[in-house]
Amino acid sequence: MSTRDTVLAAAQRLLTTDPTASMAQIATAAGVGRATVHRHFASREDLLHEIGVRSLERWAESQRAAGLAEVVAAGDADRIRACLEVLIDAFVVDADEIGIALTDPTVLNAPDLRERADALFTQEVTLYAAAQDAGVLRADVPARWLGHSLYGLLIAVRDALVSGDIARRDAEALVRSTFLEGGAAR
Amino acid sequence: MSTRDTVLAAAQRLLTTDPTASMAQIATAAGVGRATVHRHFASREDLLHEIGVRSLERWAESQRAAGLAEVVAAGDADRIRACLEVLIDAFVVDADEIGIALTDPTVLNAPDLRERADALFTQEVTLYAAAQDAGVLRADVPARWLGHSLYGLLIAVRDALVSGDIARRDAEALVRSTFLEGGAAR
Numbered sequence: 001m002s003t004r005d006t007v008l009a010a011a012q013r014l015l016t017t018d019p020t021a022s023m024a025q026i027a028t029a030a031g032v033g034r035a036t037v038h039r040h041f042a043s044r045e046d047l048l049h050e051i052g053v054r055s056l057e058r059w060a061e062s063q064r065a066a067g068l069a070e071v072v073a074a075g076d077a078d079r080i081r082a083c084l085e086v087l088i089d090a091f092v093v094d095a096d097e098i099g100i101a102l103t104d105p106t107v108l109n110a111p112d113l114r115e116r117a118d119a120l121f122t123q124e125v126t127l128y129a130a131a132q133d134a135g136v137l138r139a140d141v142p143a144r145w146l147g148h149s150l151y152g153l154l155i156a157v158r159d160a161l162v163s164g165d166i167a168r169r170d171a172e173a174l175v176r177s178t179f180l181e182g183g184a185a186r
Numbered sequence: 187m188s189t190r191d192t193v194l195a196a197a198q199r200l201l202t203t204d205p206t207a208s209m210a211q212i213a214t215a216a217g218v219g220r221a222t223v224h225r226h227f228a229s230r231e232d233l234l235h236e237i238g239v240r241s242l243e244r245w246a247e248s249q250r251a252a253g254l255a256e257v258v259a260a261g262d263a264d265r266i267r268a269c270l271e272v273l274i275d276a277f278v279v280d281a282d283e284i285g286i287a288l289t290d291p292t293v294l295n296a297p298d299l300r301e302r303a304d305a306l307f308t309q310e311v312t313l314y315a316a317a318q319d320a321g322v323l324r325a326d327v328p329a330r331w332l333g334h335s336l337y338g339l340l341i342a343v344r345d346a347l348v349s350g351d352i353a354r355r356d357a358e359a360l361v362r363s364t365f366l367e368g369g370a371a372r
Binding site: 019020103104105108109132135136137138139141142144145146148149150151152153154155156157159160163165166174177178179180181182183184185186 | 205206289290291294295318321322323324325327328330331332334335336337338339340341342343345346349351352360363364365366367368369370371372
């Protein structure tokens with residue numbers, strides 16, 4: 001791994017559990033000096049912007065790996081269901097590893113990142129809409145609301161993991177089952 | 187309303203839709219000069235801290251108004267169900283009006299606010315646990331996870347309202363039904 005990647009990996013891990021971590025703390029976590037961090041990132045904002053870029057790349061890659069576009073085009077209920085599961089599992093890994101990107105103001109408000117995030121969200125909503133058409137997801141709510149609610153559950157799982165309220169091995173199943181079935185007793 | 191309250195009300199409204207709004211923009215939204223804003227709040231951080239204090243007061247007041255402690259003590263399923271609905275409706279109003287407090291790093295990381303938020307969350311989890319015991323909420327997930335998932339849905343409803351993806355009049359019903367029933371088709 002390049003030094004730049006080492007710093008980024010340490011930063012995204014540390015910032016997800018401690019969103020106010022300083023550049024000095026990030027350097028310590030990466031096992032490098034502060035000067036090295038500053039050689040790669042002029043400011044904390046720059047570093048967060050790069051974390052934002054990477055998190056959007058992971059988001060796009062998860063959509064590709066799950067075959068989202070093809071599954072939407074096919075419209076088959078079983079394939080949609082499987083695609084949703086694969087996506088949710090990938091998102092939970094991301095929420096655990098790079099969850100800072102879900103709520104950090106630098107990431108959320110950089111115009112370039114925001115535009116890309118909006119495009120990915122809109123792309124993803126085509127899956128929720130196809131899932132509604134195929135009878136997989138409920139059709140009495142806006143497809144975009146389903147997208148927002150899954151995003152909210154990813155923040156929930158990040159926070160629950162950081163605070164130790166759930167075990168890592170249970171995270172995917174909790175998000176899948178809460179997104180689909182909710183919290184009411186049966 | 188005092189000038190201080192006018193500034194705070196304008197700030198919480200503006201920051202919920204635009205989390206990066208500056209002190210100058212907040213002054214304009216409040217219809218006062220920048221000097222007036224700065225007379226009441228030395229910095230943007232001070233102002234956000236005060237918004238955090240108010241949002242925690244509203245949270246505590248919602249728990250009191252819903253009779254959370256008494257309902258938990260009684261343990262009756264119908265009362266628990268009603269209390270949950272009242273709480274969710276109040277939280278949705280808060281997420282719409284002061285939603286910046288749900289994710290702002292200044293609010294989330296100030297030690298005094300964090301301690302108070304942890305206490306309120308723990309208090310609220312007693313209701314989810316009572317709801318599990320009474321057969322209202324599912325008992326196969328941690329009670330604290332149910333709390334995190336509702337918190338995530340409040341971020342979802344804030345974002346969905348800001349982006350115009352749902353109508354304000356539908357917000358409470360969407361959160362209630364998604365929290366309880368999830369997104370799967372029946």
